[in-house]
Amino acid sequence: MEQVDILVSGGTVLTLDEKDTCIGCGAVAVRGDSIAAVGAAEELKARFSVRKTIDAAGCIVMPGLVNGHTHAAMTCFRGMADDLKLEDWLQNYIFPAEARNVRPELVYWGTLLACAEMIRSGTTTFCDMYIFEEETARASKEAGVRCLAGEVLFDFPSPNFKTSDEGLKYTEDLIRRWAGDPLIGIVVEPHACYTCSDNLLARSKELADRYGVPYAVHLLETKAERDGLISKLGKSPVHFLAEKGILGPSVTAFHCVAMDEEDIRLFADHGCRIVHNPESNMKLASGVAPVPEMLAAGIAVGLGTDGCASNNNLDMFQEMDMAAKLHKAWRLDPTVMSADTVLKMATRMGAAALGMADRIGSLEPGKRADIISIDLKKPHLTPLYREYSHLVYAAKGDDVRDVIINGRIVMENKQIRTLDEDKIISKVISIAEEVKASLKQ
């Protein structure tokens, strides 16, 4: 009899594969870091000798969610400033707080806190951009959460580097140090076209290509950014990036609120990818990205929460709900951004948007075992007509019961096994006290 390590058994298994296969009383078998089989519970129980069974009766079992854009350590600034004009928010709150407080310790503990929150709400992979990303990588590894980590690069000094040369060097060191890690990948992340020189944007791409790692950048978050770049460059920044040879299938752009038809076509033609951040775009009043057009053009569009200073949580269930509803309201069309579309953006397509579709995003034999279960026996999840609808429109992060990442049980029956949450919470509270004091200076 074949042996497997874990059998998640008895739930309704949503594979999120290309056929959207759904198995009524299903099971997922895990061997090592990977999915060994997906099928009917009875069949898999008969086929395998199982070390550890997770009884998922009454649950939905599905791939873990992919949070395509975060600044994880900004949990330390959660709710520090809200309801402000973007410039006021950035210049008078976020930038001063960061300049005075961001150091490796804050990034490490802030990321641990983010990981606890993400595990609890079913996120198994996140793509991060921040400062001192070695700490982000270290914390994610400790938490057991899959992470694509990228040091934010620009042409002015950061708390971590004085020059962009140092920033690139730091990124290259990250790439080398984490090469081959089963959980942590590195992404080269110039901040944006308005904060990076042409030279830095191009050298970043060269670095990413040299090591075969992805490249990601904030792009066209607002119309003001678009207008500014067009007057500076004489063209849309998407054209500019295309001309510079930077666009390509390893490129992911965050936000893309102010993309026009031509930008979308260029992105599609080059196989670029996008991460949509509806809650952050709404809270900062950045605008509404043309996501239905992006999807129609065949672009892989994922979903992200952005940082906790502009959301203010990392709950991908809430993000899905918001993504589905925002576009309906914006276009006065209730048929756009269906539950099915949005759920894919948070799983299979979200993985593709990060270049990870070969490993994660669906429950299929051979893929990494990133699996979550959602407990349905709750008033707000009763009754059940359609699982996809429930997950997008009714469920919340807190409904997640079990989380497996890379074959390891990270949360079981709502108990996180990898982290000491009390200690992390205390530590971040004390960091926040310092942040508060620093803002009074």
Add this chain to the structure above:
Amino acid sequence: MEQVDILVSGGTVLTLDEKDTCIGCGAVAVRGDSIAAVGAAEELKARFSVRKTIDAAGCIVMPGLVNGHTHAAMTCFRGMADDLKLEDWLQNYIFPAEARNVRPELVYWGTLLACAEMIRSGTTTFCDMYIFEEETARASKEAGVRCLAGEVLFDFPSPNFKTSDEGLKYTEDLIRRWAGDPLIGIVVEPHACYTCSDNLLARSKELADRYGVPYAVHLLETKAERDGLISKLGKSPVHFLAEKGILGPSVTAFHCVAMDEEDIRLFADHGCRIVHNPESNMKLASGVAPVPEMLAAGIAVGLGTDGCASNNNLDMFQEMDMAAKLHKAWRLDPTVMSADTVLKMATRMGAAALGMADRIGSLEPGKRADIISIDLKKPHLTPLYREYSHLVYAAKGDDVRDVIINGRIVMENKQIRTLDEDKIISKVISIAEEVKASLKQ
């Protein structure tokens, strides 16, 4: 020493009174059905002999949330049909499902389920419109949740009445039967201007005025409704209602998406009230109500979830988050609909929108004791800079720990005391099986 029944002690007390008084280590003393005192925990502990103490250290203590517009029993249709054009959704799913399935039993169990969900997410009062509202009232009473119940009235037959005369008679019976009840109030609720004759609208108002109960109606949910009514009436339905003498300080209107400046002025002049339902309006693509203008005009605007077929949950925390973000995105202005504004809409102003501001909506001596506590010791609520921000942008219904309604502990440490949730869930699941079968006919 004075005696009180309950002391909720040690949390940060947000009174939501006119001054937005916040007490760091505060307490709320409850005697019978009412709040006896609000103050510093030490002071109240010294002053009162207490029968039952709820230790709220590490919690926010605040007034229970007011859900201004529900169709509670529609929990039975939660997620039955999504992502459809309004007409398709109504004509091919909701109306047939209702015609074939709505009977007293469905309303009773559906409302019990709604009450469980509302208690769990911190709602202590809801204003309901549905069919067989005697069952809604009975279920709410059993659950211990404050309810303003109204039988939906129109000029065509409902599962409960053949003629509008019978509907009015049923409503009058409700008013008489529930008169003086501490938890249940009755509201006269003609469905809308496009489903009710002038005569029914006017007779409903006459009935409400005769008994001194409130009057509530769906109004201008979409631009199509507005256009249709203007071609029928030759004027905005708000003008029409004003001319008919129906507008006045006991009138609450739901949705009001398609109100113009003049409608808003008329509503303000007559002291009418509004309930805003952002999630439902977004999901059905009904449009975005001009809430900032309504507030600027001095209108009491509450928040509501609408029914579970168009939301798909009853979580007022999510509704607050959506209300704050939707208008920012819609107007490209991050300063509108601040956390402070939205939190008031869900509490003090929400109570005013239902004509209940003298009894509920804030923690003040003499008001009914409708109190909730929110447990802050969670990753997604760490750290804490501002309570109002946390409640609107970071918290979720599931963070509610304790619920007191009318002086009775309805949920303690996340255990609902008044309801058998397992039984309710099973019952609604079996009702939903019948609904599914009926739709295949």
